Amino acid sequence: MDLKRYLNEEKISVSDEVIETLERFALLLHEWNQVHNLTGAKTVAAIYDNIIDALYPLTFIQIPQTLLDVGTGAGFPGLVLAIALPDTDVVLAEPLKKRVSFLKYAAMDLGLKNVKVKAERVEAVEHEAFDMISSRAVTNTKLLLDLTFRISDAHTEYLFYKGSRVFDEVAQVEGQMSYDIIQKDQRNYLYIKKEI
Numbered sequence: 001m002d003l004k005r006y007l008n009e010e011k012i013s014v015s016d017e018v019i020e021t022l023e024r025f026a027l028l029l030h031e032w033n034q035v036h037n038l039t040g041a042k043t044v045a046a047i048y049d050n051i052i053d054a055l056y057p058l059t060f061i062q063i064p065q066t067l068l069d070v071g072t073g074a075g076f077p078g079l080v081l082a083i084a085l086p087d088t089d090v091v092l093a094e095p096l097k098k099r100v101s102f103l104k105y106a107a108m109d110l111g112l113k114n115v116k117v118k119a120e121r122v123e124a125v126e127h128e129a130f131d132m133i134s135s136r137a138v139t140n141t142k143l144l145l146d147l148t149f150r151i152s153d154a155h156t157e158y159l160f161y162k163g164s165r166v167f168d169e170v171a172q173v174e175g176q177m178s179y180d181i182i183q184k185d186q187r188n189y190l191y192i193k194k195e196i
Contacts, residue, residue, distance in 0.1 A: 001045045012055050014084050021083045021110050022051055028106055029074055036098050039074035054080035057159055057189050060182055064088055064131035068151065070122045071138040073099055077161060078134060079106060082115045090115050093122045122147050129153035136161035141169040158192035166190050
């Protein structure tokens with residue numbers, strides 16, 4: 001499968017240099033995954049699917065200056081977004097040691113100067129308010145908002161990669177929030193916008 005063609009089909013616009021780095025990331029993850037079992041994506045094609053899933057929101061979000069990804073796992077979406085957004089400072093919060101080792105190695109190997117890996121749970125992250133906080137398959141929306149309260153403010157936007165329960169989860173959040181739910185295949189992208 002040709003990643004460039006795949007990105008073009010989805011109207012995801014990134015440079016050839018970014019595509020090359022994404023391809024290197026996919027091969028690196030595929031290699032590590034055979035030994036360390038970091039992700040359910042067992043083939044390069046499956047990793048490409050996850051890359052497209054991670055990058056699709058670039059078609060509708062405002063590009064942040066700072067981004068925190070909660071529970072990055074094998075790099076989705078945080079490390080992939082960091083590759084595509086070299087001018088964004090990205091912090092990856094991941095408590096599992098083998099995943100942290102991979103993320104640190106990948107960031108170094110791919111020359112990603114905009115990435116910091118924090119080997120801790122999000123509650124322990126010390127930082128000023130982020131422009132955007134992302135997360136895929138970590139916990140429910142209300143809990144994610146509660147856990148990141150100290151590192152967000154009225155200008156923080158959220159990008160949560162969700163499944164079918166997103167509508168119930170949004171209903172459980174108290175107070176007004178401005179959001180969109182963008183649906184694509186089996187994915188619901190919950191994009192919570194900053195207060196105007």
